[in-house]
Amino acid sequence: MTTSDAIRSTVADVDLDAIASNVEAIRARAKADVIAVVKADAYGHGAEAVTETCFEAGVVMVAVATVEEGLALRDAGINGPVLVLLGPTDSSEVGHAVALDLLLVTWDVERARAISEAATALRRNARVHFKVDTGLTRLGAPAHEAAARYRAIGSLPHIEIDGIFTHFATADDPDTTNDGVQLERFREVLRSIPDRPRLVHAAASAGVAAFGSVEGMTAVRTGLSIYGLHAAPHLENALALRPALTWRSRVHRMASVPAGTGVSYGHEYRLPRDGRIATVPVGYGDGLPRVAGKSGTVLLRGRRVPFAG
Known part of the structure; x- marks a missing residue:
């Protein structure tokens, strides 16, 4: 008998076919590219296997919360685009992130300048996604300052703005009036930017279910729905999802x-x-x-x- 024979009877089974199916359901509903959120070890489903499955299913990139999570994916042999949603939270992270081609979220010029300096030292370009705070009040440039900051960051050497995005606050509520207001603020910012980046995203899982295809958005950024979870009971019929995890x-x-x-x-x-x-x-x-x-x-x-x- 080997140690591999002594398998505990309590297991979590992850159905990777279900995850691939959910990616397709999201893409069909949103009519946009999918950014699959795999933070927190893919919500406990196993980041490495889930990331590989998502890329095979055609996602344009995956997203993690921290630089540390992004570096772990690189260590696991994941070579596809990885977006770090919090951006670098410490100066020591910047060089490592740029060296391993992680895409960093930024919204202020000082942080972006640190990314630019690291990229210049490494003689490579760093790709970033610019975040606009339209009403979630967590991260991002205030909407009235966003266009000026965007242009300033875009002018920095060795910086390539690959995406611009915002984050809805109430898309899982039956009343989505607030999200309509946020979307209009975001569109005002977009109208003031002459050359938009390739990825423009606002909706997460709840937003995809609630709104479907949103004019002007080229991508969606989904976490819960990748794993077959609905953001709210009243949205369950909007997306045909398959639960990916069984606990036995x-x-x-x-x-x-x-x-x-x-x-x-x-x-x-x-x-x-x-x-x-x-x-x-x-x-x-x-x-x-x-x-x-x-x-x-x-x-x-x-x-x-x-x-x-």
């Missing part, structure tokens, strides 16, 4: 207990009648939050059974 385990213990028996920490659950409690060997270390004990369910031989503590 086996019952480890079955016990017959009388009514009133307390279960697990704090005895937060007590049996209302005589019954049986099945213990499954899954816990915090597997990513199961304690709060799931109040509302979670499992499928036991095809039957949905609630958690008991």
Whole structure:
């Protein structure tokens, strides 16, 4: 017997065919190029395998949150375009990112100048995506300053602006009035830029489901929907998605207990009648939050059974 034979019965199965199918569904709905978000280890699905699958399915690039995540993909042999959504958060990251051809998000001239200087020292061009804050109020150039900053950054040596984008704040709400306002602000910025870059994007998963094809947008930037997850219940019919992850385990213990028996920490659950409690060997270390004990369910031989503590 080898260690490879001792496989635990609790596993997460990732269906890469489902991920490829979801990419196609997103592209068909948006009628635009797809930027697949694979941050946080592809939302726990495994960044390397998911990234390879997404490129095979025809995405134009993948996106991560941090430079560190981008470097990990390069170390894994991923050579396709990788966009870093937060951009460099420390000066020490800039040179490494440029050297390995990561695309960096930027919105202010000082950060862009650091990227330009690193690219000049390395005698290569650095590609960036310029972010406009139209109302999410997190990252990006204020809309009224965006055009001037864009032109200033575009004039820096060894900088190539490959994309421009914004981020909707309420696309998962039934009322998308705010997103319409954001889109118009973004379009005002675009109208003031004579030569737009090849990728113009605003919608994430909720936006793709809510709006479909958006005039003037050449790409979408999707995370949740890549993995078969809908951004909101009222959007479930907009995209035909296939869940990509199945979490499986086996019952480890079955016990017959009388009514009133307390279960697990704090005895937060007590049996209302005589019954049986099945213990499954899954816990915090597997990513199961304690709060799931109040509302979670499992499928036991095809039957949905609630958690008991």
